[in-house]
Amino acid sequence: MRTLRFPIEQPMAALFAICMGGTGVPPVAHGQDARATQEARAPGTHDSGAFRDAMDYAQKRCARLYGGGAGREHGYATGLLVSPDGLILAAQGIYLSGESLRVVLPDGRRFEAETVRRSEKLQAVLLKIEAKTPLYFNLAEGARVEQGDWVFAISNAFNVASVEEPLSVSLGIVSVRAEMEARHRTQDVPYEGDILLVDAITSNPGAPGGAVCTLEGKLVGMIGKLFQSVNTRTRINYAVPVDMLQRFVEGKDDEEPPAPPDEAPPKGQGAYVGIRLFKLSGERAPAYVDSVAPGSPAHAAGVRKDDLVLAIGQDVVRTCREYEEAVAKLKSGQDVPFLLKRGMTIKTVFLTLAAKPEKPK
Amino acid sequence: MRQALCVLWLASVALAAAPPALSPEELARVKAAEAARVQAVQSVYGAVVAIYGPTTDRGGGSGVLFDEDGFALTNHHVVRAAGRAGKAGLADGGLYDWELIGTDPGGDLAVIRLKGKPKFPAAPLGDSQAVHPGDWAMAMGNPFVLAEDFCPTVTLGIVSGIERFQPGERGGRTLVYGNCIQFDTSINPGNSGGPLFSLQGQVIGINGRGSFEERGRVNVGVGYAISIEQAKNFLAELLATKVCQHATLDATFQDDAGRVTCNQINEDSAVAKLGLGLGDQLIAFEGIRIRTANHYLNLITTYPAEWPASVTFRNAGGERTVWLRLRALPYGQMPQRRPDARIPMPKAKEKEKAPEPKEKAKAPPRPEFEPGKIMSKDLNRRECERTLRRWREFLRNAAAQTAPAVRCEETVVADGKPVGRRRVLRAADGRFRVDVLEGYGDLPKGAAWAFDGKSFWRHVPGEPAVKRDQADALKETDVALARALAAFAQDKPLDAFAAVELEGGDKALGQRAFRLRVEDKAGSKLLFWFSVLDADSPRVRLLKAAVDSSQKGADGAWAFADYRPVAGIRIPHRTARVVGLEERVALEFVVATAEAVAALPDDAFLPPEGAK
Numbered sequence: 001m002r003t004l005r006f007p008i009e010q011p012m013a014a015l016f017a018i019c020m021g022g023t024g025v026p027p028v029a030h031g032q033d034a035r036a037t038q039e040a041r042a043p044g045t046h047d048s049g050a051f052r053d054a055m056d057y058a059q060k061r062c063a064r065l066y067g068g069g070a071g072r073e074h075g076y077a078t079g080l081l082v083s084p085d086g087l088i089l090a091a092q093g094i095y096l097s098g099e100s101l102r103v104v105l106p107d108g109r110r111f112e113a114e115t116v117r118r119s120e121k122l123q124a125v126l127l128k129i130e131a132k133t134p135l136y137f138n139l140a141e142g143a144r145v146e147q148g149d150w151v152f153a154i155s156n157a158f159n160v161a162s163v164e165e166p167l168s169v170s171l172g173i174v175s176v177r178a179e180m181e182a183r184h185r186t187q188d189v190p191y192e193g194d195i196l197l198v199d200a201i202t203s204n205p206g207a208p209g210g211a212v213c214t215l216e217g218k219l220v221g222m223i224g225k226l227f228q229s230v231n232t233r234t235r236i237n238y239a240v241p242v243d244m245l246q247r248f249v250e251g252k253d254d255e256e257p258p259a260p261p262d263e264a265p266p267k268g269q270g271a272y273v274g275i276r277l278f279k280l281s282g283e284r285a286p287a288y289v290d291s292v293a294p295g296s297p298a299h300a301a302g303v304r305k306d307d308l309v310l311a312i313g314q315d316v317v318r319t320c321r322e323y324e325e326a327v328a329k330l331k332s333g334q335d336v337p338f339l340l341k342r343g344m345t346i347k348t349v350f351l352t353l354a355a356k357p358e359k360p361k
Numbered sequence: 362m363r364q365a366l367c368v369l370w371l372a373s374v375a376l377a378a379a380p381p382a383l384s385p386e387e388l389a390r391v392k393a394a395e396a397a398r399v400q401a402v403q404s405v406y407g408a409v410v411a412i413y414g415p416t417t418d419r420g421g422g423s424g425v426l427f428d429e430d431g432f433a434l435t436n437h438h439v440v441r442a443a444g445r446a447g448k449a450g451l452a453d454g455g456l457y458d459w460e461l462i463g464t465d466p467g468g469d470l471a472v473i474r475l476k477g478k479p480k481f482p483a484a485p486l487g488d489s490q491a492v493h494p495g496d497w498a499m500a501m502g503n504p505f506v507l508a509e510d511f512c513p514t515v516t517l518g519i520v521s522g523i524e525r526f527q528p529g530e531r532g533g534r535t536l537v538y539g540n541c542i543q544f545d546t547s548i549n550p551g552n553s554g555g556p557l558f559s560l561q562g563q564v565i566g567i568n569g570r571g572s573f574e575e576r577g578r579v580n581v582g583v584g585y586a587i588s589i590e591q592a593k594n595f596l597a598e599l600l601a602t603k604v605c606q607h608a609t610l611d612a613t614f615q616d617d618a619g620r621v622t623c624n625q626i627n628e629d630s631a632v633a634k635l636g637l638g639l640g641d642q643l644i645a646f647e648g649i650r651i652r653t654a655n656h657y658l659n660l661i662t663t664y665p666a667e668w669p670a671s672v673t674f675r676n677a678g679g680e681r682t683v684w685l686r687l688r689a690l691p692y693g694q695m696p697q698r699r700p701d702a703r704i705p706m707p708k709a710k711e712k713e714k715a716p717e718p719k720e721k722a723k724a725p726p727r728p729e730f731e732p733g734k735i736m737s738k739d740l741n742r743r744e745c746e747r748t749l750r751r752w753r754e755f756l757r758n759a760a761a762q763t764a765p766a767v768r769c770e771e772t773v774v775a776d777g778k779p780v781g782r783r784r785v786l787r788a789a790d791g792r793f794r795v796d797v798l799e800g801y802g803d804l805p806k807g808a809a810w811a812f813d814g815k816s817f818w819r820h821v822p823g824e825p826a827v828k829r830d831q832a833d834a835l836k837e838t839d840v841a842l843a844r845a846l847a848a849f850a851q852d853k854p855l856d857a858f859a860a861v862e863l864e865g866g867d868k869a870l871g872q873r874a875f876r877l878r879v880e881d882k883a884g885s886k887l888l889f890w891f892s893v894l895d896a897d898s899p900r901v902r903l904l905k906a907a908v909d910s911s912q913k914g915a916d917g918a919w920a921f922a923d924y925r926p927v928a929g930i931r932i933p934h935r936t937a938r939v940v941g942l943e944e945r946v947a948l949e950f951v952v953a954t955a956e957a958v959a960a961l962p963d964d965a966f967l968p969p970e971g972a973k
Contacts, residue, residue: 052495152495152519158572158583160543161522164653168521169494170545170582200545201582205574 051152051171054217059166060106060135062211064156065090065113065127068098078156078167078209079103079127080222081136082249086111086129089245091208091225092118096125103129104163119248121192122240123225126249137211139249142242143218145196149174151220153200153239155210167210172200172237174220180236182227188279189227195238196221203227203235212239221245271330271353274298275309277320287323301349304342311339332356401562402499402515407482409513410435410475411450411503412459412554414443423502423513423555424449424473425564426483428894430747431457431475432600434592435554436569437464438536440471441730449475450503450511451482462740463599466692466730467529467607468663469536469569470592471554472599474740484556487563489542489588496520498544500568500584502555513555518546518582526659527570527585534607534692538585539662542566545582557586565589591663596893597866597875598665600744602737604730606666608687614643614654621651623674635683637674644680645673666690666733669868669915669942684942686913692732735862745861748875748891748901749854755900755924756850756931764928764957765789766965771936773801774949783950786958786965789930790814791847793839794966802948812840813966820968828968835883838908842919845879845887846906858882866893867913869904870920870944878909888914905939915942928957 061081065088069075073094080089088103095101101113111129118125145151152171161167175197182189198212202223210223221239229236247253274296278288287309292298309317313336315326330336332355337348383391410424410433422439426432433449445461457477464471475481498520501513508514520542527538542557548568557566566586573581598605611630614621621643626633643651647670651657664670666689673682735741757763766788773781781801786794794811797804810819810827817834819827834840848857855861860880867876869890877889886909891901907918917940921933934952939945 052493055495158574160525160527160572160583162526162653162655164655165524166494166522168543168545168583169519170521171519201580204572204581204583 051215054213054215055152055154055169057217058152058154058211058213058219061137062106062154062156062167063088064104064159064161064163064167065095065101065209066104067095067101070094070097074159074205076156076159076206078154078207078211078223080209080211080219081105081133082139082245083136084132084134086131086133087116087136087249088113088127088129089209089222089249090125090127091222091240092123092125093208093225101127103127105131105133106135108163117251119253120190121253122244122248123189123191123227124222124240124245124248137219139219139242139246141218142246143214143216143220144243145174145214145220147174147176150215151198151200151212151239152215153198153202153207153210153212153223155202155204155207155223157202157204157207157210159206170200170202172198175199177241180227180238181230182236183230183233184225184227188230189225190276191224191227193244194241195224195236196241197236197238200237202237202239271327271332271334272297272356273327273330273351273353275303277309277323279320284319284321287317287320297351297354298338301338301351303338303340303349303351306342308341309338310341310346312336398560401558401560402501405482405484405501405556405558405562405564406513406515407452408484409452409501409555410459411506411508411511411513412439412443412447412473413449414447417448417450417456421503421506421551422553423551423568425501425554425556425567426475426481427486427564429480429483431459431478431481432462433459433473433475434556434564434567435471435473436567437466437469437471438569439554440464440473441466449473450508451475452512454510456511460740461736462744463602463605463736464730465595465599465605465607466535466732467537467605467690468587468591468595469538470567470587470595470599470605472596484558485563486589486593487559487561487565489565489590492520492523492542492559492565492588494520494522497560498542498546498565499558499560499562500544500546500548500552500555501558502548502552502568504547504549504551506551514552516547518544521545521583524656524659525585526655526662534690536570537607537662538570538587540588540591540659541570542586542588544584544586546584547580547582548584549580550578552584567592588663593873593893594663594668595665595866597863597873600875601863601865602735602740602744603865604732604734604736606689606692606732608661608664608666608668608670609690610661610670610672611688612637614651614657616654621654621657630688631685632672632683635672635685636676636678636681637672637683638676641674641676643672643674645671645682647671661687665866667865667867667913671943686942689733738862741863742855742861744863745877746855748863748877749849751894751901752891752903753850753852753854755902757929758926758931763789763930764959766792766958766961767927767930767932767955768958769932769952769955770798771950772953773799774951775801775947782953785950787843788961789847789850791840791844792966793843809969810839811966811968812837812843818968826968832883835881836885838885841881841883841885841887841908842906845881845889846903849889849903859884864888869914870922872904874904875901876913888918890914903933916940917947918944920944920946925955927955 063079065077065079067075075095077095082089103111103113111131113127113129116126116128150173152169154167154169157168177194177196180195182191207223208225212220219242221241224240227236274293275289275298276291278290289307292303311317312326317323332353334353336351339348408426412424413421424433424435440461449457449459457475459473459475462472462474500516504514522543525541525543529535529537553569555568556564557568559565566588568586570585572583595605610632611627612623613625615624623639623641646660668687670687671684768786770784772779782799784796792814797808800806808821816830817837817840848854858879859882862878864876864878867874873893874890880886888907888909890905903921905918905920907914920937920939923934924931925934937949938947940947
């Protein structure tokens, strides 16, 4: 595991491998010409396709997951082997809610998986099987990539590959590392952190949990849960970067300061409320509270999950949008009455607004 | 805004940490690689076809020319939508008429023929068995029917998976993609029937299907191509103008603790009579070791009905290999509606529709396809002519003049050991004479037989002489064969026969073959197997010949191999008598010396004195 078989280290060399792969350079058997041909091909490459070795490497470290399906949500996905003792990283999804979760390893062995923990931020899940998995991705040795670097994706997209067949591979480049506001069907998804946007199409059923690797086979990230961009409403082809995955697997992501739950950055002084709304069907939905950040002004004032915000100060709040408009006018240090409907009762609570905390890097 | 900033920030980082520039030598190699790719595209660009129905305004599909005579492969679902004839556009800007030759509803393949040009560009057919995940894969075709000048669209991606199985439309037996190639190359509606190329410009598959889902029928990076190996298996069937049928073993298999075992079998089937039973382990099919039940299903999907297959299985009696002709898998009700998974022919853009809305162009009637049937006797006969022309081209080896006769001395071999010798004189007009120089089998030294153009005689010392005149002579098998082979070498071979038909595809000497059935004017019925067009050579070789019977050669045939030129004509230097579907060699004749005979003496074909 310490050393990869793929001696290509420089991005340029990798690009070079791509360009040279399968150009029909005829195999030459003897002497000077043979050496020249050898040099003309990047190491570890074959006649056609410069990345077979890297793909084989990654294939041996990806598992198929089968769980429960519901309606349009498919009951299958992909997972990454990330430790020698059966830890598997995967994306969250409906398939996890089945009665059991079956894992098929690349060598054909089958196991039932237990959930170790989930990450809401990454929409990821850490699973465990009772098996030795000597072939795994070492997250500490993941690759950092830059815009334009070639990557390939390996996944169980569409569950095309039957159990004994290798998973599907596709090729692309890293488009950008950026933040994302995401939604799935009609619901916003609380993904927090960067994504690696790729131009290989990864947003297919069954693909989440798959590997995105460099052409040397080093892990770049994991294909995340199927999302749409809030802005364009198109599916996003992306990977959760390996450094974020590593923090999650090592249990370190909790050490970070909590991100502010408010979605819209407040204008003006930027008052901090600490309420995240439940946006079931977009901005016209009534402003139900989905979560209250611990230690926030809303928490101190006793706002609870499932409260419906009816008014803030003098402003009537009919929709999520109106809530955000009202919050945007608030200033830190203010005492503001929030009119809430809780169950069948209406009550007013007073929030002492704080300054908006620094967004963690 | 934040995202935009992020992009800019990343861009500046990328600039700051720019990788080392390419050395001039590296740059030259990168450029050479790019030039090679462009060259590969150029070399096949003209062979990609934009296929339309009777008019170009009602959508379309794609295809690829594989034969200079205008033959192109496409999808069954393309011709099912387009009809039996239509228009086809090529990158030269020309719009040509095409007609349907043959179609395979089960494997979603069809062959059409373009007309209107003496010689079409053709793309070489590659070897899809050498395809590996990660290989580059180029698709060409006419996505969204967007090319108004018929120039194909080129897209590049990689092979995502091989040996994939995609079930038929609505779970049926039509449009099944077995052992197919999965790729992430972009294909869209209109690409159907177009070629998937290797980076060297060889056809490795016929694109026709994708996994789509809820986002509509546009590329999501999961396309499928029928492997070109499957297309080659069906090529002779398609060129025979058949509505192809796929094969079944009359048994199904399951994965059973690491073994593949029979879980259903038709007790009346050939394979059951040969000893396969429930629970028996399948070891190999057509010489390929079977890994899983799905692997077997993948393989059998790619063979036509009547294919002579070998099956190896193991049961209490040990391991056995049996040979049998696979039966046709019935289609059942053939679906007429468009399936969901295939790539439909996209509707033409609004502006391209006929200007007069009252005279709406009628959709072509959907062709009815009767499975197993030869659709056109006329086109089938033309294919026979073509096959024999190519055989003639191979035989003569571009020689302007050929000798009137060739004399060979042959060693007779049985069980790998020489057992006798004989001399054979063959004239170009079908006359022949065989003299046994060293006895073998029942034939003593001095035995001889011949056909002198009118009569056939056989002389075996110590036996009464045999002589047949006129019509009776022509019915002798040796004579019928010699005369047929002589006729094949003539310029208008079909005139010599009462009937000639390309029966379809078959296997001979382990190779894919055209099987021709001829009936000569004396009433003899013979079968001839010719090799299917090679990718690198449009020539065909005669592989095998036999008297026609229900066994189709399994009851005994002559095999021909090791062709070498002798005085401007290619002579098989190994001829063998083969028996059974496994083509077990009973007796072999190996040419030791061969010479052209410039002038035939008058008595060359006369029986020896006293043999009356």
